[in-house]
Amino acid sequence: MAVKRSLRICEKGHKYYKSSECSSCPTCDKENKPKSGFLSKLSSPARNALVHEGIDTLQELSMYTEKEILKIHGIGPASLPIMRTSLEEEGLSFKE
Numbered sequence: 001m002a003v004k005r006s007l008r009i010c011e012k013g014h015k016y017y018k019s020s021e022c023s024s025c026p027t028c029d030k031e032n033k034p035k036s037g038f039l040s041k042l043s044s045p046a047r048n049a050l051v052h053e054g055i056d057t058l059q060e061l062s063m064y065t066e067k068e069i070l071k072i073h074g075i076g077p078a079s080l081p082i083m084r085t086s087l088e089e090e091g092l093s094f095k096e
Contacts, residue, residue, distance in 0.1 A: 024048055038086035042079055049074030062092040069094070 005017040020043070023029035029044040038045050038058055049072045055061050061069070061083060069075055070081070087093050 038083065041082050043088065045074040046076065046079040058087055058090050058092055061094075062087055063095060065095045 003019045005019045007015060008023075008025075009015050009030055012025070012028060012084070014025050014027040016026050024044065026044075030085070031049070033044070034040040038061070039050065039056065050056065050061070052074075053072055055064070061070055066080060066084075070077065070080070084094065
């Protein structure tokens with residue numbers, strides 16, 4: 001069964017196709033990707049999910065447990081090792 005993909009246009013005028021309800025534009029995601037920091041190491045969905053929750057520093061991330069982070073839509077288990085390593089490099093960790 002073929003997945004139905006619909007043409008969408010973001011507010012900046014980029015055209016893209018999506019099969020899900022996700023409204024993020026791939027072109028805008030690339031343009032907005034940070035050049036450094038832990039957010040630059042994450043996938044677009046995970047990065048967008050954290051920023052949407054107001055988590056954009058390792059200090060803010062360390063105030064959450066791994067379970068709380070995994071409950072955020074857009075964060076998957078593959079993102080946890082990246083976040084854990086980034087926290088450890090700064091002498092931080094997830095909340096117990």
